[in-house]
Amino acid sequence: MKIHKEGRRILFFTLLALLAINLLLFRVNERHLLFNQIFAGISVIVFLLLLQFFRSPYRNLLTHEDLLIAPADGKVVVIEDVHEGEYFDDMRKQISIFMSPINVHITRNPISGIVRYFRYHPGNYLVAWHPKSSTKNERTTVVVESDAGPFVLFRQIAGAMARRIVWYVNEGDEVNQGEEFGFIKFGSRVDIFVPLDTELKVGLGEKVKGGETVIAQLKVAQPGLFS
Missing domain, CATH: 1.10.287 (Helix Hairpins)
Structure with a gap:
């Protein structure tokens, strides 16, 4: 280690x-x-x-273009269909992973592809499980056009203890599944937004490992179609 x-x-x-x-x-x-x-x-x-x-710690990274891999260690605390207003402006399926202070706080790319959008947002420090933390807290938003076709959005979200978010990606970058895209210091959360027809492989309360646990299977886009 x-x-x-x-x-x-x-x-x-x-x-x-x-x-x-x-x-x-x-x-x-x-x-x-x-x-x-x-x-x-x-x-x-x-x-x-x-x-x-x-x-x-060493991780046996799992890679597959149509599988969505957990971007962080932690516990699945939210699975619901929500309106995502920052980039898609439509309904998406949200999966949220809460990272306690004892978890590894490296954040990893859940898929391989091209970063089409990146934004850093300063904000508050509500507790990470608060429903408004996804839009009110300090956070980053990354949108990747996956190799499988669908666009996937994920956010690093600061919590009540987290006071610094670190990221290693920018728009236009090519990213590889499982590789580090950032780090959040002292307690936090990661949200992932995927198309509604995405098949989930985890349930509420399930513990996941970044880079190893499969959390969903993406529906491969047909040529010329976009999710």
């Missing part, structure tokens, strides 16, 4: 700060040894929690 590049700087400076504080305590607070030991233990726990948050 590796440490993700987004966490290396944070981990380095956190380690330096914790070491400095602990050394100072043991130097100037010698008479309160128990307190110093407790603080040292808490410091170790804090650092280990950060370490597991920024982990980048």
Whole structure:
């Protein structure tokens, strides 16, 4: 298992700060040894929690042009037909994956294709499972024309703890299924919007793994037709 590049700087400076504080305590607070030991233990726990948050485990990536793969680790919290107003302006099937602080927070391309649209939206920090977080919170919107034909929209959405969204894609880029397209720091959610006739392979409450779990099968577009 590796440490993700987004966490290396944070981990380095956190380690330096914790070491400095602990050394100072043991130097100037010698008479309160128990307190110093407790603080040292808490410091170790804090650092280990950060370490597991920024982990980048090996994944046996699954690739297939008409399969939609989970873009993130987490739990399926929404499956419903909704009106998507930012890009499609029509009804789409929405699948939302909630990422808790203990999940891997790498976000991956759910399909291969060409990025036809990208936008970053500053916003609020409502809890990630709030119904309005998809349109009110800080977020990115990516639309990919898949190799299978249908257009798929997915969003990184910041949560109450998440204060920074990182992305690695831009309009016109060619993306490969399973590869990283971004990272969300400290709790978040990913929404995916697909055509209504998409066959889902997951249910509400199901846990998924980014890059590995099949969440839907796309209906392959006929030549000259668009979803």
